[in-house]
Amino acid sequence: MSGVNEASVLEALKTVNDPELHKDLVSLGMVEKVTVEGEKVGVKINLTTPACPLKGQIEADVRAALARIGVKELEVHFGATVRAPQNLPLPGIKHVVAVASGKGGVGKSTVAANLAVALAQEGASVGLLDADIYGPSQAQMFGTQAEKLRADEQKRIVPLERYGIKLVTIANIVPAGQAMVWRGPILHGTLKQFLHEVAWGDLDYLIVDMPPGTGDVQLSLAQLTKVSGGVIVTTPQDVARIDAERAVDMFKRVQVPLLGIVENMSYFEQGGQRVHIFGQGGGRRMAEAYKTAFLGEIPIAVAVREAGDAGVPVVLSAPNSPEAQALRQTARALAAQLSVQSYMLLPMA
């Protein structure tokens, strides 16, 4: 292995591009450490998110590049630091992500809950804010109905901790039904409190489960904080898509970048076959039309509904099921999209 040293390893790594950012790992500052000890070379790559979907490809490309300069014994280690905009949206919080839908019942809350838990499973610090103040579902999804949120000495709300994420929902503050009478200004005030007066701590991602439709809360969120991006959950039916298009328009009007589309209840698996009950490809076509990413398609499955009812999201209750895998893949695609969006649009810290 004559001639291999730290400098030549770095030179070789300059030929490896991040597949999404289309720039080499060295210029992107992703090579954290290179060690050469005799025949042994060690490389530590710092990914832009622990939920990186292309880790395998990056490792293969690094191995190929170093094999070309004669490295035979190579250890590749990965770390991850989620990149943040220079001005954080909220103290300690790197990204606020709004999960929205044009109409109710498309599975927005289910998708938001599973995305949050899947990102945490990958090693990210995640919070979930249930901003669906009229019809909160996250206490049900996480089995926290009997709990009450408390305040710390500074009178900030302390989030509940479940399955590795921090959770705040109105359902853990007021008795069920009481929130229904609230009006616009109170909604705004409540959302403000949920964003600014919660001891969220340091978070890579704060996922916000938005109310269905396009209304006051959407506007308030955009006014109260810098939202990194919005995700739209839709189902393949035409009606849901027309509503989803309204949600796309709403994000545009409040200048929240669109991160992508998730199609829920896309198909049903029967004897190894995918049955597309409501037609095929609607979400993907919509993503193409809006020049945004298609983040994933989630099958309709009994396990998803049962998991929601039991208070344990399906990525935890049945982690190897096709539906959990689809949700995890969607979470990775979302994280990757945020890395790309942050890299392209925002000056990095």
Ligand SMILES: Nc1ncnc2c1ncn2[C@@H]1O[C@H](COP(=O)(O)OP(=O)(O)OP(=O)(O)O)[C@@H](O)[C@H]1O
């Ligand atoms: N992929 C799926 N497979 C099976 N059931 C699902 C799936 N996604 C969601 N559901 C079920 O559909 C119902 C509605 O889901 P959810 O509450 O997440 O929808 P929503 O869009 O957030 O609704 P709302 O607008 O009322 O808040 C729930 O019972 C949930 O368990």
